Amino acid sequence: MDKKDFNEGLLGFLDASPTPFHATNNMKMMLQNAGFLRLYEEQKWRLDEGKKYYIIRNDSSLIAFTYSKNKNYVMVGAHTDSPNLKLKPNSVIKEHGVVKFGVEPYGGLLLNPWFDRDLSLAGRVSYLDSNNTIKDTLIDVKKKIAIIPSLAIHLDEKANSERTINKQTDILPILTTNDDFNFEDFIKWQLEKNDIRDAKEIYANELSFYDTQKASYVGLRDDFIASARLDNLLSCYVGLLSICSVEASTPMMFIANDHEEVGSESTSGASGSFLENTLRRMYPDYEDYIQMLRSSTLISADNAHAVHPNYPSKHDKEHSPKMNKGAVIKINANQRYASNSKTISKFMNIASNLGEEYQQFVTRSDIGCGSTIGPLTATRLGIETIDVGLPTLGMHSIRELAGSEDAHSLYKIILGYTL
Incomplete structure (x- = not known):
């Protein structure tokens, strides 16, 4: 090849x-x-x-x-x-006019580059089907559904010299201003996209956020691959x-x-x-x-x-x-x-x-x-x-x-x- x-x-x-x-x-x-x-x-x-x-x-x-x-x-x-940001089990947080997802860092990731990125969600979901059988499936939302906005420099004048990142409070992706958001309905919608329409109950998941920017060549002569x-x-x-x-x-x-x-x-x-x-x-x-x-x-x-x-x-x-x-x-x-x-x-x-x-x-x-x-x-x-x-x-x-x-x-x- x-x-x-x-x-x-x-x-x-x-x-x-x-x-x-x-x-x-x-x-x-x-x-x-x-x-x-x-x-x-x-x-x-x-x-x-x-x-x-x-x-x-x-x-x-x-x-x-x-x-x-x-x-x-x-x-x-x-x-x-x-390394990535994994969804916590009880992830939905509704406060300050937005819906956020609670996440936990997986591995030794660099946190700063995660801010201001168009994020989507993917991973494995377990559910109970109409025959009372527990099944697993993979989902990939693909749509840009979330972002972790930076704090404006006006509110943190030392941002470029001393800013640290709190893993519990500072890196929660925001999804919507719709306070009616329901996580189980959201997951069932993703399952329906995979032609799974008999999910009676959503159980556990292993879902991770990822950057939606595509892998690409970079450089004057395509010297590099960025991804x-x-x-x-x-x-x-x-x-x-x-x-x-x-x-x-x-x-x-x-x-x-x-x-x-x-x-x-x-x-x-x-x-x-x-x-x-x-x-x-x-x-x-x-x-x-x-x-x-x-x-x-x-x-x-x-x-x-x-x-x-x-x-x-x-x-x-x-x-x-x-x-x-x-x-x-x-x-x-x-x-x-x-x-x-x-x-x-x-x-x-x-x-x-x-x-x-x-x-x-x-x-x-x-x-x-x-x-x-x-x-x-x-x-x-x-x-x-x-x-x-x-x-x-x-x-x-x-x-x-x-x-x-x-x-x-x-x-x-x-x-x-x-x-």
Whole structure:
């Protein structure tokens, strides 16, 4: 796949995936189009060599794999979630002439960029149908229904120097001046748009606000891609396209976990059992299972901090990744990243043989280092792992920025592991 088609597909994927549920559903459809068959964890598996499969857990995490006689799997791991504002259960607040929604920040999001944005709402809703059965469905309002207005500088003269944001009181989106607003009626209206007309009662929901501005190219030469949720749908897309591009006889796996932004400790997170359960069912013989793990490689793909041209001092001078200069190998002496000299060397060798650029990132020694699903998975399974990422600015903002060259380059390097 050439870079233009790759990036056009990426923009569409980003726009169609406002939540982990939607991202997972979109990946499911792409896998089905590529000939992958769905497995269900609650059913007995009968795997056939030379076929391709996928599994979904919690509607928000996905694993896809080819079933090959070869045990040296190339695994690509990413995460489906991004920082956002999630709706609270009793969310409707009516005061001061408007209707507001109570929200709770999810993950380590930058709050300032959320002000004065056209927001919509999407996620999963559970309801009771006419047969007294609890069902789940995804909704995406799409309409620009809310905004978080800034406080005018006239009312806060120190806004540009000292303003802080209170997560409980300052970031509540306003929806309407209509005091008759009813949340259950609103949700039923959204269900009707999905041709669901027998919802007797609305139960729980997992709904998140998102920016309605579309993903787009930015720059004089379309140098950049700007979008919400680049961290980490960018890596999800790279991993997904990679496994869809190989033959069924090629041993490969793609893992997209939820809840990385809040620590990965959930049934669908990387600290959970999803991947291990899947691998044990693929290789029920323990000797085969261990042989597969020790002959395979995990590429943990999560965005990397590009050097900010206005804040270069925030980076180690010798390890300052630049956008459109290749994928980033992430290294940390304290094992916040799982890369080691063996896995790094293999990545370097494959990239060099393909003529693809690569960079290395080490955080400043006096600045804390984030982590990824890489160390979690390496610890749990004992699989050789490398942490890589694509250089990004504005990470955890409502709109992030990445180079338009880098994702396609990483895609080619991952495919190079299969040659």
